Amino acid sequence: MLLAYEATDQIRVEPTEIETPIQKTMGVRLSKPRPLVVPILRAGLGMLDGMTRLMPSAEVGFVGMVRDEETLEPFTYAERLPRDLHGRQCYVLDPMLATGGSLAGTVQFLVNRGADHITCICLIAAPEGIERMRNLLDGVGVPCTLVVAAVDERLNEVGYIVPGLGDAGDRLYGLAQ
Numbered sequence: 001m002l003l004a005y006e007a008t009d010q011i012r013v014e015p016t017e018i019e020t021p022i023q024k025t026m027g028v029r030l031s032k033p034r035p036l037v038v039p040i041l042r043a044g045l046g047m048l049d050g051m052t053r054l055m056p057s058a059e060v061g062f063v064g065m066v067r068d069e070e071t072l073e074p075f076t077y078a079e080r081l082p083r084d085l086h087g088r089q090c091y092v093l094d095p096m097l098a099t100g101g102s103l104a105g106t107v108q109f110l111v112n113r114g115a116d117h118i119t120c121i122c123l124i125a126a127p128e129g130i131e132r133m134r135n136l137l138d139g140v141g142v143p144c145t146l147v148v149a150a151v152d153e154r155l156n157e158v159g160y161i162v163p164g165l166g167d168a169g170d171r172l173y174g175l176a177q
Contacts, residue, residue: 001050004091007121007147008054011035012089034059035089038110040102041065041078043168044093047121051091058091063109065102069158074101076109086114095168097125097148099159100132107133111140119145123168124152126161 012035013028037051038044041064052058064078082088090110094103097120107118118140120133125148137144152161165171 001053003047003121003123003147003149004051004054007091007119007145010089010117010119010145011055030055030057033088035091036061036082036085036115037091037093038063038081038106039093040106042173043095046168046172047093047095047123051093051121063106065105074105076105079109081110081113084114085110086116088115089117090115090119092118092120094120095123096161096165097122097129097133097146098155098161098164099126100129100136103129104132104136107136107140107144111142115142117143119147121147123149124161124164125150126152126155126164128155129161 012031014031015026016029017024018027035055035058037048037058038061039048041062048060052060061081062079063076063081065074065076068075092103092106097103103120107120110118130146130151133146152164154162156162
């Protein structure tokens with residue numbers, strides 16, 4: 001939730017009249033189209049509650065990406081997103097930014113659907129993943145921001161963050177067999 005607060009400093013809002021117990025006044029609400037929160041399955045689900053507590057009227061979409069453990073390249077195995085994301089701010093949730101493959105693939109997926117502003121939120125990142133995202137974000141043509149809570153030392157020979165936490169999805173939900 002603390003990262004969600006930091007990541008939403010550029011969220012689009014519009015003025016709205018609200019009724020307080022004393023009188024009417026002006027406040028703000030999320031602009032339309034509403035922002036889209038996109039956890040990368042399955043590990044990103046662990047961050048979803050914090051985002052939706054901060055933005056309860058945001059919509060939620062899902063992308064299932066996994067990396068091939070030999071090539072370290074991502075592939076999409078599932079998605080549930082609106083077909084047209086034009087005018088949408090998207091917030092991608094991925095706790096571990098290791099090689100950057102899944103996050104980069106998701107960002108490209110959202111750009112291809114028309115998203116016009118993307119914020120990626122990660123708990124822990126490796127320098128290699130940050131560099132890959134920096135290279136990708138320079139060329140996507142839409143504003144993209146990366147919000148990270150901590151940067152660990154490096155990736156090991158099999159693409160895991162060192163010292164890291166291991167596989168975030170397994171840590172949250174157990175090993176899927």
